[in-house]
C-alpha cells in the first residue's frame with residue numbers, strides 16, 4: 001500500500017507537505033479535501049481525521065495529522081536527504097526550536113489576511129479595522145524575530161541547506177502575499193531567502209503548488225467564487241472569532 | 245560549565261522539563277527566573293534567550309529555547325529510557341503529532357484558564373468579565389474532550405502502554421487549570437485514571453515538588469504596580 005495525502009493546497013501546512021513530498025520524489029496518492037466546499041466536515045473525512053483538519057497522511061492503516069509530524073515522519077520513513085531534518089544533536093534541537101516558535105508566532109497569524117479580506121466579507125461579516133491592524137503588528141514582530149533570531153546571515157533558516165523549517169515558514173508567509181499583503185516589502189534579507197527557497201524547489205513545482213490559491217483569488221476577483229457551504233459556517237465563525 | 249536550565253515552575257513547559265531532567269537523573273544547575281518579578285526581562289537573561297521566555301537551556305556555549313526542543317535535546321544527549329520518545333517510527337510520530345497539536349489547543353486553553361480565573365483578577369488586579377471567563381472554560385472543556393477521545397482513547401498513556409513526552413507535556417498543562425481551581429477530572433474517569441498513572445510513573449514526590457507553586461497560585465500576593473506595568477504587554481500577547 002502506498003502513501004496517501006489528504007490536502008487542500010489553499011492551506012499553508014498542506015502546501016508545505018505537498019512541496020516536500022514532490023521535491024523529494026516520494027510517491028503518493030493525492031486526495032483533495034476542499035475546505036470551502038466543506039469536504040473536511042463529511043462523515044467520510046471524519047474517519048480519516050476526527051479533528052476534521054488537513055493535512056493528513058495515510059500509510060497503510062496508520063493515519064497521522066499535524067504537518068510538522070507528517071514532515072518528520074516522511075523524512076524518517078523515506079530515503080530523503082539528511083539535510084531536511086538533520087540528525088546531529090544541535091541541528092535537530094534547532095529545528096524543533098523553530099517549530100515551537102512557529103506554532104506560537106507564525107501559525108494563526110499569517111492566515112488572517114485571507115479571512116479578513118475574502119472569507120469574512122463572503123459571509124457578510126466585517127473584521128474590525130483594529131483587529132486587522134493588530135494582526136499587521138503581530139506579523140511585523142514575527143518577521144523581525146524570524147530575521148534576527150532564525151535567518152540572520154544564513155542562506156536558509158537553519159544554515160547552508162534547506163530544511164523542513166524553511167518549507168513550514170515560507171508557506172505561512174506566502175499566504176498574506178497571495179491574498180494581497182506583501183510581507184516581504186522592505187525586508188530584503190527575507191526576500192532573498194524566499195528567492196533561494198523558490199529556486200531550490202524549482203519554478204514548475206512552485207507554480208503548481210500555488211495555482212489553486214491563485215485560482216481561488218482569481219475567482220473571487222471575478223466574482224465567480226462558488227458560494228460557501230452553510231455547513232462550513234460554524235467552523236469558519238470559530239476561526240474568525242479566534243483572530244486575536 | 246555543565247548543563248544549566250532556566251526555569252520558573254509557575255510555567256507549565258518549565259515543569260515538564262524539570263520533571264524530565266530530575267526523573268532521568270540528568271545533572272543540571274537550576275537557574276530560577278521569576279516571571280512575576282520580571283526577571284525574564286533582564287539584560288542578563290536576554291543573553292540566554294533573546295526572546296525573553298522560559299524555559300531556556302544553556303549547555304556550554306549552546307543555548308536553546310522552546311520546551312519541546314529542550315526535551316528532545318535532553319532525550320538525545322543523555323541515556324534515558326526509549327519510551328519517552330520511542331524509536332518505533334509510528335509511535336514516535338504519535339508523540340510528534342501530540343506535541344504539535346497541543347501548542348494551539350491544550351496549551352492555549354490551560355494558559356487562558358489560569359490567567360482569566362486567577363492571575364489577572366487576583367495577581368494583576370484586572371477585572372475579567374464573567375462572559376469571557378465562561379467562554380474560556382467552555383473552550384477548555386471542548387479541548388479536554390479531544391484529549392480524551394482523540395489522544396488518550398482506551399490506552400494507558402497518550403501514545404501507548406508507557407509514559408512518553410506527550411503525557412508529561414499534557415499533565416503539566418492540565419495542572420494549570422487544576423491550580424486555578426477548575427475541576428478538570430470531574431466527570432472524566434478515563435482522564436482521572438490517566439492522571440494517576442502519570443503521577444505514579446513520575447513518582448509522587450517529584451510530581452508534588454514540581455507542582456507546589458502552581459497548586460498554591462491562588463495565594464499569590466498582588467503584583468507590585470511597577471512590575472505589573474512591565475509584565476502586562478507580554479501577558480496580553482501570550483494569552484490572546
Ligand SMILES: N[C@@H](CCC(=O)N[C@@H](CS)C(=O)NCC(=O)O)C(=O)O
Nearest residue numbers: 011012013053054055066067068235
Ligand atoms: N497545526 C496543524 C493545523 C491544521 C489546520 O489548522 N488545518 C486547517 C487548514 S490550514 C483546517 O483544516 N481547517 C479546517 C477547520 O478547522 O475547520 C498543522 O500544522 O497541520
Ligand SMILES: N[C@@H](CCC(=O)N[C@@H](CS)C(=O)NCC(=O)O)C(=O)O
Nearest residue numbers: 100255256257297298299310311478
Ligand atoms: N512555546 C514556548 C512557550 C514559552 C513561553 O511562552 N513561556 C512563558 C512562560 S509559560 C514566558 O516565558 N512568558 C513570559 C513572557 O511572555 O513575557 C515553549 O514551549 O517553551
